[in-house]
Amino acid sequence: xxxxxxxxxxxxxxxxxxxxxxKFDVMRVREKTATExxxxxxxxxxxxxxxxxxxxxxxxxxxxxxxxIIACEGFDGEIVDKAYKxxxxxxxxxxxxxxxxxxxxxxxxxxxxxxTDGENESDIRRAREIxxxxxxxxxxxxxxxxxxxxxxxxxxxxxxxxxxxxxxxxEAKTLMGQICNLLWLRFDKTKLPLAVCSMDNCxxxxxxxxxGVTEMANAWREKGxxxxxxxxxxxxxxxxxxxxxxxxxxxxxxxxxVAEALTKKGxxxxxxxxxxRGTYTAAFVNAEETQYLVIExxxxxxxPPLEKASVIFTKRETVDxxxxxxxxxxLNPLHTALAILGCLLGYTLISEEMKDESLEKLVKELAxxxxxxxxxxxxxxxxxxxxxxxxxxxxxNPFMPDAPQRIATDTSQKLPIRFGETxxxxxxxxxxxxxxxxxxxxxxxxxxxxxxxxxxxGQPMAVSSDPRLAELQEKISGIKLGGKNENLHEIVKPIxxxxxxxxxxxxxxxxxxxxxxxxxxxLKGKGAVRAALDGLFK
Numbered sequence: 001x002x003x004x005x006x007x008x009x010x011x012x013x014x015x016x017x018x019x020x021x022x023k024f025d026v027m028r029v030r031e032k033t034a035t036e037x038x039x040x041x042x043x044x045x046x047x048x049x050x051x052x053x054x055x056x057x058x059x060x061x062x063x064x065x066x067x068x069i070i071a072c073e074g075f076d077g078e079i080v081d082k083a084y085k086x087x088x089x090x091x092x093x094x095x096x097x098x099x100x101x102x103x104x105x106x107x108x109x110x111x112x113x114x115x116t117d118g119e120n121e122s123d124i125r126r127a128r129e130i131x132x133x134x135x136x137x138x139x140x141x142x143x144x145x146x147x148x149x150x151x152x153x154x155x156x157x158x159x160x161x162x163x164x165x166x167x168x169x170x171e172a173k174t175l176m177g178q179i180c181n182l183l184w185l186r187f188d189k190t191k192l193p194l195a196v197c198s199m200d201n202c203x204x205x206x207x208x209x210x211x212g213v214t215e216m217a218n219a220w221r222e223k224g225x226x227x228x229x230x231x232x233x234x235x236x237x238x239x240x241x242x243x244x245x246x247x248x249x250x251x252x253x254x255x256x257x258v259a260e261a262l263t264k265k266g267x268x269x270x271x272x273x274x275x276x277r278g279t280y281t282a283a284f285v286n287a288e289e290t291q292y293l294v295i296e297x298x299x300x301x302x303x304p305p306l307e308k309a310s311v312i313f314t315k316r317e318t319v320d321x322x323x324x325x326x327x328x329x330x331l332n333p334l335h336t337a338l339a340i341l342g343c344l345l346g347y348t349l350i351s352e353e354m355k356d357e358s359l360e361k362l363v364k365e366l367a368x369x370x371x372x373x374x375x376x377x378x379x380x381x382x383x384x385x386x387x388x389x390x391x392x393x394x395x396x397n398p399f400m401p402d403a404p405q406r407i408a409t410d411t412s413q414k415l416p417i418r419f420g421e422t423x424x425x426x427x428x429x430x431x432x433x434x435x436x437x438x439x440x441x442x443x444x445x446x447x448x449x450x451x452x453x454x455x456x457x458g459q460p461m462a463v464s465s466d467p468r469l470a471e472l473q474e475k476i477s478g479i480k481l482g483g484k485n486e487n488l489h490e491i492v493k494p495i496x497x498x499x500x501x502x503x504x505x506x507x508x509x510x511x512x513x514x515x516x517x518x519x520x521x522x523l524k525g526k527g528a529v530r531a532a533l534d535g536l537f538k
Contacts, residue, residue, distance in 0.1 A: 003087040003269045003283050008106065017265040019092070020105040023061040033067040033111040036135040038304060040127070042175065043142035043200075044073040044080060044113060045279065049091045050251045050287035052140065052199060055309040057109040065304050067135075068111040072127055074175040075143065077115035078275035080123075083283065084113035087269060092284040094258050096399040102261060103289075118173045131182040137302050138195040139182075141209065142247075143175060145202035145413070148212040150176050153500075157219070165219045169226075176212040180220070183213065183240060187230050193300035195241045199293070201248070203327060203417050204320075206296065210234070210242035243296035244316055246323040248331065250290075250394065254282035255401035288400050290389060294322045294380065312380055321378035328421040329371035330387040334363045334395065335407050336418050337443045340450045342404030343464075344529050346457060349403060354396045358533045363391060366439040373432060374425035408464040411447065412472065412501060419444065420503025427509055435510040442536060444506070445518035448492060449529060454481050458526035468501075482525040489516060 001013050005026065008014070014021055039056065041048060048071065059065035071089075073079045083091075089110045095103040114123040130136065141147070150161045157165065164172045169181035179196075186194060196213075198205035214234050220226050233239040259270035262284060269283035295306075297313035307313055314322075326332060335350075341362070342353045353359045367387045375383045394400075419440050426434040451472050455461035458481065463469065478491050485491075496506040496515055506512050521532040 001266050001268060003090050003092065003106075003267075005088045005090070008090065008108070013266065014106065017267070018104060019265075019267075020103065022057065022106060022108040024063075024108075026108045029060060029066065029068050029109075030111040033070065036067060037070050037130050037133055038065075038067045038135055038137045039069045039140065040072065040130055040136060040138070041069050041140045041142070042072045042074055042116075042179070043144075043147070044071040044084065045076075045142060046253075046281060046285045046287075047247075047249065047251045048142045049107060049110070050093055050285045051247065051249050051291055051293065052142070053091075053107050053109050054093055054105070055293070055306060055311060056304065057105075057107050058309040059304060059306070060109055062308070064308050068109040070112045070114065070130060071110050072114045072116045072123075074116040074178055075147065076275050076277045076279045077117035077119050078277065079279060079281055080113045080115040082273045082275065083281045084110070087283050089113050090283075092262065092267065094262065094284055094286045095289050096258070096286055096397065097289045098393050098397040098399070100399060102258070102399070104262065104265070104267075116178060124178075127178075127182065128185055131186050132189045132192075134190065134192060136186075136192075136194065137304070138197055138299065139179075140197045140199050142199050145200060145205075145208065147175055147200075148198070148205075148208040150174075150212045150215050157215075161216070165216065165223075169220055176216055180213045180216045183234070184217070184226055184230055187233050187239075193239050193241075195243060195299040195301070195303065197241075197243050197245060197295065199245050199247050199295075203323060204244060206242040206244040237298055238300050241298040241300050243298040244319040244323070245293065245295040246319055246326060248290075248292040248326055249287060250400060250402055251285060251287040252400065252402045252406065253280040254284060255286050257401065258284065258286040286401065288394060288397060290394050292322075292326075292381070294319050294378075314380055318378050318380055321376045322381055324376045324421065325378055325381070325383050325386065327417050329375045330367060330383055331390050332414065333371065333418045333422070333440075333443075334367055334390060336411060336414055337363060337366055337439070338395070339404040339407035339411065340443060340446045341529070341533065343408055343461065344446065344450055344456050345533075346455055347404055349401065350395055350407070351398045351400060351402075353404065354391075358537055360391075361537050362439055362442075362533070363395070366443075367391060370437055370439055371422060374422055374429060405462070405464055408450075410466050411450075411464070412466050412468040415444075415447070415501055416503035423502070423504050423506075423509060423511075427504065433510075435514070437511070438514070438536070441506075441511050441515045442518050442532075444496070444502070444511075445515045445522060446529065448476055448479070448495065448519055449522045451476055452479060452481065456527060456529040479523065481523055481528075483523070485520070485523055488520065488523075492516060492519065
C-alpha cells in the first residue's frame with residue numbers, strides 16, 4: 001500500500017490491514033477548502049499532523065465541518081517537498097497506546113501544503129490569496145517557541161530580523177515578518193478580523209506571537225510601510241485576537257519499531273525523512289494517545305466547533321492556570337528531571353527510566369510532595385488526576401519512543417518556568433519554605449553535572465543543543481569529576497544565583513548550600529550520580 005489519493009480510493013487493502021480511513025469525501029472537502037478556507041496553519045511538523053490535523057479530521061468524519069486545513073511551512077520547506085507533496089498531503093497517524101495497541105489512522109484533513117520559506121514564490125502568492133478570503137476564521141501556529149523571537153536579550157533585533165526590516169514587508173524571509181505582512185494584507189484589503197492562535201508548547205504563547213508581530217509591525221510603520229490604524233488593529237482583540245492556549249501531546253520522531261509494524265501491515269511509505277535542517281519526519285507520525293488542548297475563547301470571526309473534538313475553550317485566566325499547572329508542576333518539571341538524570345545514567349527511553357525505582361520515586365515526590373502544595377488549580381482539569389495520568393500512564397508507556405536526549409534540548413530556556421515558578425511560590429508562601437525542598441535542588445545540582453558532558457560511567461556524553469550551552473560549559477570548565485574541586489563554590493555561585501537561568505537567586509532562597517552538597521556527591525567519581533540518587537531514598 002502506498003500513501004496517495006489514488007491508493008486511498010481503493011479502500012479494501014487499507015481496511016483489511018486495520019487502518020482507519022476518512023469518512024468524508026476527501027476531494028469535495030479539498031475543493032471547498034480551496035475556495036472557502038476557514039483554517040490556515042503555519043508549522044507543518046509532526047505535532048501538527050498528530051493533533052490539530054487529527055481533531056479537524058474528527059469534525060470532518062462526524063459531519064461537523066466541511067473544510068479542512070491549509071498548512072504552511074515557513075522554516076523548513078523541505079517538509080512540504082518531502083513529507084507532504086509526495087503523499088498528496090495525506091499522512092498516517094500511529095497512536096501508541098499504553099495497552100500496547102496501535103491505532104493507525106489515515107489523516108486527510110490537510111488539503112494543501114505550501115512552502116513559504118522563500119523558496120517557492122507561487123506558494124507565497126497562494127498564502128497571500130488565502131489570508132484575504134472572507135471565509136478565513138483562524139490562523140494558527142506550531143512553530144516552536146524560538147519561532148516567535150525577534151529580539152535578543154539586550155532588546156536588539158536579531159540580525160536576520162534586522163535584514164527583513166531593511167527591506168519591504170513583501171520581501172520578508174523570517175516567519176514573523178511574513179506573518180506580519182499577511183496580517184497587514186488582510187487589514188489593508190478587507191479590514192476583516194482574524195484569530196491568530198499559537199498552539200505551541202510554551203508559556204503565554206499568544207503573547208509571544210503578538211509581541212513578535214507587533215515589534216516588526218512598529219518597525220515597518222516607522223519606515224512608512226504600515227499605517228497607525230494597522231498597529232491599533234493588532235492591539236484590538238476584536239480585530240486581531242491572539243488567544244492563549246495550552247497544548248499537550250508527546251509526538252516523538254518517527255520510530256523504527258513503528259515503521260516496522262506498518263511495513264508488516266503492507267504499508268510501504270515508512271522511510272524516515274531527514275531534511276537538511278535536521279528535521280525528522282516521515283509519511284507517518286507516531287504519538288501518544290493522551291492529548292490536551294485548552295484555548296482562550298477569543299475568535300472575533302467565529303471558529304470551527306473544535307470543542308466537539310476534545311478541545312476545551314475557556315477564559316484567558318483559566319488557560320493561564322492550566323498552562324502553569326502543566327508546565328510548572330504536573331508534567332514539564334518531571335520531564336526535565338528525567339531528561340537530565342536519564343542522560344547522565346545512560347538511558348535512551350523515558351519509559352525505561354520509569355522502571356528505575358529511584359527515578360520513579362523522584363518524579364512522584366517532585367509532583368506530589370513538592371509541586372502539589374503550590375499548584376494552580378484551573379478547575380477545568382484536576383491537577384492530581386493530570387499528574388497521575390502523566391506518571392502512571394504516559395511516562396511509563398513502553399510503546400512511546402520518547403528519549404531524555406530529545407527533552408534535554410534547550411534546557412536552559414526551560415528551567416526558569418519548570419522550576420523557578422515553583423521556587424518563587426514557595427518563597428512567597430507564608431506556610432512553606434523553599435529550604436524544605438530536596439528533589440528540585442537535587443535536579444538542579446544534576447544539571448551542572450550534566451553540563452560537564454561526562455556520563456555517570458565516566459565516559460564522554462553527548463549533550464543536547466542549547467543556546468547557552470557554550471557559555472555555561474565555559475563557566476564550569478574548572479570542575480573535575482573525581483577531583484577535590486576546592487573552588488566549587490566560586491565556580492557555581494554565579495550560575496546558581498543567575499535569575500535569568502533559574503528565575504530566582506537560589507542562594508537567596510537558602511538552597512545554594514544544599515545544591516552544592518548534592519553536586520559534591522555527584523562529583524566523587526564514576527557511579528556517583530547513581531549513588532547520590534539512590535541515597536535520596538534510603
